[in-house]
Amino acid sequence: MSLTEHSLLIRSTTDNLDKVRAFVEKHAAAASFPPAAVENVKMAVDEACANVIEHAYGNETGHVIEISILTFDDRLVVRLRDQGKKFDQTTYEEPDLATFVRQKKSGGFGVHLMRKLMDEVEYRHLDGQNETLLIKYRDAS
């Protein structure tokens, strides 16, 4: 059981990303996480939502993303749920910045950044629904 749980529903448009960041910042700070950790969680959730909008929903507006923040004694978990396209983890490769620059690529390292910012990132697809869990422990850096 989590100690607290707060949820936010947004439409799948990037102009909602600032609302997502404000929501995460408010509840991560209220759970007494240090400012640097709050900042990291905020960024990671921003990246995760931007990925859902662009990739799972193919930039189609009108879909819904549910963002829930669950706090436990030892950790904070942000859970994202969407009904978009499944993320194929088998074809995912860690990006190389130098190669991306040579190829003039403008994206593709959101997942990489999420993993650097959080302690754990989990993804599963179940019953037509994507679920991403972003986890930050209290004692980890």
Place this chain on the structure above:
Amino acid sequence: MSDFSVSFRSNGDVRILDLNGELDAHTASELESAIEKCREEGSVQIIVNGKQLVYISSAGLGVFMAFIEELRERGGDIKIASLRPKVYNVFDLLGFPMLFDITDTEEEAVSRFSTTVSD
């Protein structure tokens, strides 16, 4: 909606873009348009001043990645100056300092362009 704007200045042949606000997946297209504008004007020496930039996500970083190679091929560069520590940390986390010229001050970035030209 995220608040972001870009304003333009010049210092000789160098175009300086002052970024203000939050650069995310929603506002990254504004930075893209600003760099496109420089390119159309024939400006290849660009300094991005991040003194008033309070937030950046990977979509914002991606704009720099998309343009840097072409500008360098044309003898120019994008130099990034005066980043706030919180924003610099994001650049650093992804290894940007290895590939991009990031300076503490705008003056330093301008002088590096001058050095490159006289070389």
